[in-house]
Amino acid sequence: MANDRTITMQLRQMLSNIENEELSNSFQKVREQQNRVEKKTWLIILVGGFALVTIIFFLVNILRDITKSQHYRKSLEEAKAYTELLLRSKEQFMLSLTHDLKSPLSSIIGFTGIMQDEAGVSPQHQKYLQNISVSSAHILNLINSLLDLARLQTGKLTIDCIPFSLKPLMDDIVEGFRPQAIAKNIDLQFQFNLPPTVVYVSDPMRITQVLSNLISNAFKFTETGKISIIVSAIKSFEKTDQVKIEVIDTGIGISEENTRLIFEEFARVASTRQYEGTGLGLTITQKLIHLLKGTINIISEVGKGSHFIIVLPLEKGEQLAVVTPKITVDQSKEAKAEIIGKKVWLIDDDETLLEMTSAILNSAGMEVHAFSDPETAIRSFEKGCANLLITDIQMPVINGFEVLKQILIKNEGHIAAIAISGSNMEEKEFAGFSAFIKKPFQPQALIQAISGQLKIATIIDQKESSGYSRHNGYNLRQFAAFAEGDPEILTQILVSFIKTGKQNALLFRQFLHAESDHELSELSHKMLSLFRQLEANDLVVLLSQLEHKDFASLHHKEFYLCGKMAIEQIDELLQTIQKEENIHID
Missing domain, CATH: 3.30.565.10 (Histidine kinase-like ATPase, C-terminal domain)
Incomplete structure (x- = not known):
């Protein structure tokens, strides 16, 4: 029994030792595991913290770059706006300066020309006058060069086809x-x-x-x-x-x-x-x-x-018998002979230029009615009292376009009219006028222009008496001038015009149906020149709107409404010309 208890105690002791050892090993493993977990936890915390710091760093830099980008964009926009303002100011300054220079320069060139033509001027004085004329021409060339450069820089100068x-x-x-x-x-x-x-x-x-x-x-x-x-x-x-x-x-x-x-x-x-x-x-x-x-x-x-x-x-282009109107220096005497006795209604608010132009016309033998006040000129005008209207464009109360409109009403829709302007408008912008002369001008240039316009007016008057139509929204006088009154050449020009017009009308309708903004604007710009020459003013207004690409993007519905109105007028106009001018297309 005693041995059994001893063995039992020993076994218990051994089991207790084994158990204690196992517990000790388990605790040791737990502590090691905890140490590893703690190390990994700190590592994760460190990596996470570094990642967070990195993310914050990049976010700060990105936000700073975005802020800088916005700042630079705003600065660029402000700089662009300022540059555009400077360009506009420069252009306006150039336009105002050159216009103000052209008016006195017109007087200098005009009076110099009058004095050079007078008899009894001594050779010495002729030399002085020639020097004045050459210097004036040099100043005029400089003004025109500066104007062209300003237009080119601002994109205002366009090409006509x-x-x-x-x-x-x-x-x-x-x-x-x-x-x-x-x-x-x-x-x-x-x-x-x-x-x-x-x-x-x-x-x-x-x-x-x-x-x-x-x-x-x-x-x-x-x-x-x-x-x-x-x-x-x-x-x-x-x-x-x-x-x-x-x-x-x-x-x-x-x-x-x-x-x-x-x-x-x-x-x-x-x-x-x-x-x-x-x-x-x-x-x-x-x-x-x-x-x-x-x-x-x-x-x-x-x-x-x-x-x-x-x-x-x-x-x-089509091979036509194209005739270029030409009046040379040698024809100036013949031109003057053709205008003797003709009556001219002359309007200019600049008294000096009015006197100078009157002197040129009087010396050519014309009967001049000169007015510095356009309202007086309109009130005094009666049907048939003048063969020709010559008017300045920029006048304070009534401009030259309004003068022409009122005179046409009084003269039943017909008078040869010449615009005189120191502004920088293009020729195509003088709708309704037979011709225009830019200030300053030589006396000879004015006489030649008048002679040419009176010839055109005579051709038109003759054609009207035999059924030549100047109604229904168009006028053939510029085409008649181009043909120099030759009916066959005029017919050839009209045949070419109607053929080209119908081809363009077909394209126009296709672009309109497909809502092709860009192509429609390009075609409208292409068609404008000929319709301006035809003086189809209502149609010109519509095509002028359509040629601007911004109009399509900003006012889409109105753009295509203009397009529909324009194609209707084009079709009607081509049919009217073909019928009234008796044009046969093969």
Whole structure:
């Protein structure tokens, strides 16, 4: 028994030791596990804290970048608005300044011209008058250059697309420089390597401006030798020709490093500083060529001359017997003979310009009724009392457009009218006037314009007596002027106009149905020139609205309402012209 108890106690002791050892091991493992958990917990806390700090850091930087971006955008918007304001202010300043300069310059040029034409002026005084005339012309060129540059910088100068014959245009440009070539004893050569009857669709006025600038430069820097103008086609496609026009001179030339500078604004090469100029001619030329979607390059060598190469993509037009109206200097006496005894209603609020213009017209033998107050001029006007209306546009109480409107009412809708303006409006903006003359002008230019308009009025009057329609919202006098009164040429022009009009009307209807804003605006702009020439004033107003792309996006419903009204008027107008002018389309 005693042994059994001893064994039992020993077993209990052993079990107790084993149990204690197991408990001790378990506690040890628990403590180790807790240590590992604590370490991992701290690691997680540290990693989480670092991640949180990193996220906060990046969030702060992102927010700061967004704030900076918004600040920069706001600053840019403010800078853009300020720049646009400066450009508008600059443009307004230029318009006001040039208009104010043109009025006194008109008086100087006009009175100088009158004095030069008078008998008994001594050679010495003639020399003084010639110097005044040359200086006035230089100031006028400077004013026009600044205006063109301002328009180009603000995007206000646009390109018109009208059909024209390139050969007569080039002849006029080149022959205009013939007296200068004779005076400087320079051989002026001209080659036209295209069919003489070729017709293109572009802006002949801008092409004339570009080439006049380049040829004028050639004469300025060429003392001896020759100047060559060469016209050719380098590539011909189905609808366009790549026309190359070269102006080559044997002048002083330009070094290769300076050829990069000559197209910059107001830049003048050191070797040319002895010659007059502002450094704007080639800048304007390059910008105009880019507007015409062309290119200009120069090859030059000092002492040997310069070679300017222009490439213009010109759209092909229909081969018509196009006649370009032309009154040369040699015809001035004939022009004066045609206007002797004609009655003119002259209106200008500037007393000096009124006196000067009256003197020019009186010396030409015209019967002048001059008014400085447009209201008095309108009240005094009676049907048939004048053959011609000449009026200033910008007048304080009633402008020239309102004067024309009131005179037309009194004269039953017909009078030849010439606008005189020192403003910078384009020719197409003088709707309703037969012609316009920009101040300042030469007396001869005024006489030639009057003679041309009285010829047109005679043609129209003759046509009206045999059923020539000037009603139903259109007027053919500008087309008649272009045809110089030739009925066959006028008919050809009208056939071409109606064919083109119907093609455009079909496209217009398609774009209108598809709601193609951009294409409709582009087509409206393309159609505007011819309808302006046709003096379809109601339709011109609608197309002028449609050519503005912003109008479509801002006033979508009104845009397409204008479009529907326009296509109805186009269809009606084409039908009316075809019927009333007895035009047969094959």
